Amino acid sequence: MKVNTMDIRPTQQTLGARIYGVDLAQPLSDAQTQTIIQTLGQYGVVSFADQKLSAQHLRDFSARFGELEINVANAYQEPGMPEVMILSNMVEDGKPLGIADAGQDWHTDMSYSRMIAFANVLYGIKIPHRDGKPLGNTAFCNMHAAYDALSDEWKHKLAGKTATHDFSKFWDMMRREKGSTRPPLTDAQKAAKPPVSQPVVMQHPITGKPVLYVNPGYAMRINELPQETSDEWLDFLFKHQLQTQFQYQHLWQEGDVLMWDNMGTVHNAVADYKPHEHRFIKRCQVMATKFFHADGTRRDGHVGAHA
Ligand code: SIN
Numbered sequence: 001m002k003v004n005t006m007d008i009r010p011t012q013q014t015l016g017a018r019i020y021g022v023d024l025a026q027p028l029s030d031a032q033t034q035t036i037i038q039t040l041g042q043y044g045v046v047s048f049a050d051q052k053l054s055a056q057h058l059r060d061f062s063a064r065f066g067e068l069e070i071n072v073a074n075a076y077q078e079p080g081m082p083e084v085m086i087l088s089n090m091v092e093d094g095k096p097l098g099i100a101d102a103g104q105d106w107h108t109d110m111s112y113s114r115m116i117a118f119a120n121v122l123y124g125i126k127i128p129h130r131d132g133k134p135l136g137n138t139a140f141c142n143m144h145a146a147y148d149a150l151s152d153e154w155k156h157k158l159a160g161k162t163a164t165h166d167f168s169k170f171w172d173m174m175r176r177e178k179g180s181t182r183p184p185l186t187d188a189q190k191a192a193k194p195p196v197s198q199p200v201v202m203q204h205p206i207t208g209k210p211v212l213y214v215n216p217g218y219a220m221r222i223n224e225l226p227q228e229t230s231d232e233w234l235d236f237l238f239k240h241q242l243q244t245q246f247q248y249q250h251l252w253q254e255g256d257v258l259m260w261d262n263m264g265t266v267h268n269a270v271a272d273y274k275p276h277e278h279r280f281i282k283r284c285q286v287m288a289t290k291f292f293h294a295d296g297t298r299r300d301g302h303v304g305a306h307a
Contacts, residue, residue, distance in 0.1 A: 107217020
């Protein structure tokens with residue numbers, strides 16, 4: 001499909017489209033920006049091949065889609081450009097070049113934040129390979145499809161429910177269960193990201209359709225239920241949403257820009273490479289400021305919003 005110079009090729013899987021015919025180092029037109037937003041809503045994950053970007057190009061491209069986050073816990077930022085974060089297992093002169101274990105389990109970025117995230121934009125500069133195959137895939141699950149596949153009984157039970165999401169859940173799990181060397185969160189970091197409440201089912205602001213908006217990384221508790229029932233429901237929902245029929249994996253090529261819709265997907269950075277198999281990626285996080293006010297209500301006046 002050709003739109004605004006862009007050739008959009010869906011993967012024909014549950015998520016994903018590859019876009020050709022656009023140089024992301026050049027300023028995007030409004031029409032191109034809108035096309036990418038619609039494509040993200042429809043396919044959840046988009047990738048652009050053979051890009052040659054400076055950190056500033058990456059930042060400028062990402063900023064077309066909303067305000068950029070500066071991560072409170074991140075020591076690894078592009079010098080002079082805190083919106084650009086470095087994800088890497090590389091070490092130079094004994095110093096890590098980036099955060100080595102970002103996102104290495106299922107989660108949704110920024111679901112713990114009052115202003116949720118719209119999109120992640122990753123630029124793959126060095127991708128590890130073994131036996132000719134790329135390693136360090138980014139895996140996704142489709143939350144439109146996961147909601148659709150719930151029984152009517154579950155859809156009814158979940159209507160109007162909210163869940164508490166907490167930043168420290170994923171961080172503490174990485175330290176406790178995955179041997180992460182990340183330091184404990186400081187009180188100041190925790191205070192900067194207090195737990196927030198989100199709807200369990202959100203009307204997606206691009207597609208207008210319902211999505212399941214809980215994730216194992218950050219969702220702690222369904223607020224309207226006793227603890228034990230909440231644990232049972234979340235356990236069911238986490239298993240449900242991660243079923244293979246909803247899964248898609250992006251296999252990286254150097255020069256790829258990978259962008260995904262955090263409102264309609266959950267994701268996992270697959271940690272199947274060793275310290276000597278080098279991965280170096282630059283990332284921007286785009287907040288959902290195009291769709292929501294600071295208090296979480298929808299800019300287009302839709303009631304129900306995400307808060
Ligand atoms: C992330 O969760 O943003 C990291 C994804 C990746 O490194 O593949």
